[in-house]
Amino acid sequence: MSDIRSRYTDSLHFFGKHSPAELVEKWGFPLYVYNENVLRARCRELKALSSHAGYMVNYSVKANANPVLLGIIREEGLVVDAMSPGELYLDRMAGFAPSEILYIANNISQQEMRHALDAGLLISVDSLSQLETLGRINKGGRVMVRFNPGIGAGHHQKVITAGKETKFGVTPDLLDDVLAICRAHDMQLAGINHHIGSLFMEADGYIAAAEVLLHLAERLPAAVLHGMSVIDFGGGFGIPYHKYENQPRLDMDDLGRKLHALISGWAEKTGYTGRFLVEPGRYVVAECGIILSPVNNVKYNGDTCYVGTDVGFNVLARPAMYDSFHDVEIYAGPAGASHREDKEQTIVGNICESGDILAKKRLLPAMHEGDILGILDAGAYGFSMSSSYTQRCRCAEVLIAADGQARLIRRRETPEDLARCYAV
Structure with a gap:
């Protein structure tokens, strides 16, 4: 792959038979992408912690409640919890029986x-x-x-x-x-x-x-x-x-x-x-998820280089809420993948809030408009904490199946979806 910073996902063949550019061309920006093989591997690591007959892994659904992912987790032999009627509904939608659900x-x-x-x-x-x-x-x-x-x-x-x-x-x-x-x-x-x-x-x-x-x-x-x-x-x-x-x-x-x-x-x-x-949640799903976003803008305010993306805290809340670190990859856009010098850059979203910062003062290869950014380890507390703040529609979610093929597992919201619950 002729990308700028992609060693980690290359090593996992994370995007299967597709490139990040192909995925976003089909399903748009920003886009949550999950890898089935990574998800199954984490489930199996947890199951292998003990051979004691009564030992079980209870997946915390608040980390990621997509019912397609829940179905894979169920196939791997995990049980689940629920801490809201909505989570319970999705647990049952994924096929979990009452004996396999604990209400927290x-x-x-x-x-x-x-x-x-x-x-x-x-x-x-x-x-x-x-x-x-x-x-x-x-x-x-x-x-x-x-x-x-x-x-x-x-x-x-x-x-x-x-x-x-x-x-x-x-x-x-x-x-x-x-x-x-x-x-x-x-x-x-x-x-x-x-x-x-x-x-x-x-x-x-x-x-x-x-x-x-x-x-x-x-x-x-x-x-x-x-x-x-x-x-x-x-x-x-x-x-x-x-x-x-x-x-x-x-x-x-x-x-x-x-x-x-x-x-x-x-x-x-x-x-x-x-x-x-x-009762792990993060360990099960965090590493199976990546967010893809375009680089929309590169500018300086004083000595600070700001890289503007579609990933505001409505898409990924953790950095704004917890000052959490997410590593990033850079996939080449129109400027190509020729050698780029590292420089300090601050990656920000498109929400009109000063706290809408995804990554602060990171030393990364210089980014250009049109590059595609990959935010790693976004499978846990990513989509599940996302919102429609400023009435931006929530992302689509795509699964890279075990055979490397991509399929849509949640369509992108529309303005009509946002308006559906209003009584006017």
């Missing part, structure tokens, strides 16, 4: 609880108040409770979901209150779970938090523990976003050895026969 609740209404109960789902609650509410409408039913292990992890304060500075979970010192509420409503504590945060790159913190949850389980009365069917350690498995700096991957062999030893040893010690879940 956070400050939801009685109406939403009833919706999940009517679907036959096990609901996870994360406060005593929500546990009381569920008990009133689900007397004699089953429940899962999310605890806060006091250990947080993540690349940004906004993605840390455990510890004293977050809204999530019941603190372990309230275990007796949890059990009392369950008794009062004749509910079975069917599971416990936690989630420490997002994007951990070392195994030890995750294993330490898992041990905290298992120690909590050991405090349960024997009859409660033996009646439980789910212990969910949460997710946060990180991926190397700095592809062109050769950032090391999370050592899955190391994580697998430690996780398998922990759960198999604990099950043998306690007699627990239920499921152990890990």
